[in-house]
Amino acid sequence: AQKVTQAQTEISVVEKEDVTLDCVYETRDTTYYLFWYKQPPSGELVFLIRRNSFDEQNEISGRYSWNFQKSTSSFNFTITASQVVDSAVYFCALSEARYSNTGNQFYFGTGTSLTVIP
């Protein structure tokens, strides 16, 4: 079973619209970590945010915000007033503490491709 599910394969929005990228995860651990990465067309993977399972506060960074809800096992990412430069593939990832003695294993979702149309 997929530990991280990003059900939205592709999303297109018009510039200045808000967009939310969904991420649902599955774990039996009480301690775990969630991440978002951005992969622009140039190919590099850029780290955006890390959140541990004990911190359910929403986070805002400029036009980016993240909504972590343990009750629904979701860690959604919202871009406000989207811009063309936001066009990229976005990956959600999970790291479980239970595997701490076997390396730092990450489970990546399959990614959501966001296209912002000017």
Next chain:
Amino acid sequence: DSGVTQTPKHLITATGQRVTLRCSPRSGDLSVYWYQQSLDQGLQFLIQYYNGEERAKGNILERFSAQQFPDLHSELNLSSLELGDSALYFCASSVADISGNTIYFGEGSWLTVV
């Protein structure tokens, strides 16, 4: 710029050949990871090293091998290359080997096997 350096950025080679991808982790990072990203397989974890020792193995083919050297740089060796090995290969690094450490990715090495 994540601080993780990968070379070469692009590589074209023929089937059956052998290539070596190189990675320098961020300054101070002891752990190195290799990932493969292809169109049909998504991001696949290959292998992780910590301070020179192998820590975790993922879907790494027997034709592939890796190592981390005393100066902490790492190499991924791909041999008997097949067309299906064409992919973007990422190196990533983290400070430690502890679960939940953020991993920072390099820009990747684009490998095309023809």
